[in-house]
Amino acid sequence: MASGAELIRQVKDRIAEVDPREVRDRLRPSENGAGSNGASANGAGAAAAKPVVVDVREQHEFEEGHIPGAVHVPRGHLESRIEGASADRSAPIVLYCASGNRSALAADTLERQLGYENVESMTGGITLWKDRGFDVEVPRALTPEQRSRYSRHLLLPEVGLEGQIRLLESKVLLLGAGGLGSPVALYLAAAGVGTLGLVDDDVVDVSNLQRQVIHTGARVGEPKVDSAEEAIRDLNPGVEVVKYNTRLDASNIMEIVEGYDVIVDGVDNFPTRYLLNDATVRLQIPVVSASILGFDGQLAVFKPYDGPCYRCLYPTPPPAELAPSCGANGVLGVLPGTMGLLQATEVIKLVTEAGDPLVGRLVLYDALAASFTELKVRRDPECPICSRPPGEISEEEMGVFPDYEAFCAAAG
């Protein structure tokens, strides 16, 4: 029986090894944007396909820093997980560990037992890689407090550590800190969305408290963005709140909206909806939209170029007399809660890429009947906005809509 050291020596004799410098060079071309057709960028026959780089170390070692773009498959899970990293048995794979021994053994397993044809082990492992001064990526890890706070998310395979980190790094903008915005803000803050932007120019009124649960009686008269910020801080001080105590309009929309990953639309007027649509199609930011009236709610996700936009669905605004935002209307107090939580769910799905987002579908909720109806909605090839590439949508075209005050006045 061979000793451990002898076994590793034997394995290294029969597998292929590769120097860190060579690995770095092979990873380089497409990182610089040369694309898959690297032949022109690469004279000396090194135009081989970019290898899949697999880190076979333990979780804590990977978290302390790894080769940028490396896939983590701990050696203990090699056989069960390698196909997730590379299902193609002929594709080039480079394995590495701390110093080159575990990766040599893993390379031997891949070749001899799993039939991989193009496997190499990186000599000297990440230790030599670092000694050469090459880049190391340190993934974000959760603090003990965050591990505890988000433990129920971490238990879900669809969210897990990766999904939670995505949530923590995400920026979500809420248009309105009212009926829909209240539950959305509270639950997204609880879920650990890293940055919540709030746009609202209103102050808390006692008539809001029937449904706008982020506000309190003690904060009547305060700006809604301040009141909401206080509630979010109490719930989850890790969330950064960015306040915009203003109304969204053509003059500020591009400045406010840019840089957010998802926008939650709870605005109550059509001109802003069209303006928002046009700006977000141009910036390619998905919008989770809901509206409520009486006992009825509507919900849709507008993901630019993936599904229809708001204008595909509503090419023209409804007649002014049917526009609910022109005056005070009755609404069941719990209805924005129901619709807002459906919106928050869609936001989390978009950020974590879990499940099927409500793209190309419109959900209608009838609270009195306790029924949900789903309608398929398609992109309009003639859509004035999303039928064209984003760069062609000009500032002048955005939010083209009749003057709003005139529009409401016409409603009588």
Ligand SMILES: [Zn+2]
């Ligand atoms: Zn469209």
